[in-house]
Amino acid sequence: MSNAVEDLVDGALSLSTNERVALVEKLLESLDAPNERINAIWSAESEDRISAYDDKRVGSKSAVDVFAKY
Template structure:
């Protein structure tokens, strides 16, 4: 990390928690370039999965079970 980055990091750590969260969200947003083609592909995938679920080809799990798999490890 450059000295400039280190200095910014030290300064950012002086911010309140809420301000730091807002800063992180802003920085992450700056990395996320919209891609209409990719968004359309994900939309199609979501529709395909929903259709498969409705046809009984995919099984759904309770949210608590899914989260428990990741939070209990």
């Protein structure tokens, strides 16, 4: 770990619990930035799955059956 990161960690650890929580939330938010390419892929996938279900190319199982298996 670089000195700059170590200094940041030391500074963060000196914060109050509420301040550390706020810092963690901000850091996590920065990692959760939207990715339009991935969103488009998942959108197409979900539309394909809905179409397959509507066209009876795939079926479904109840959650009870699925969870019972595992």
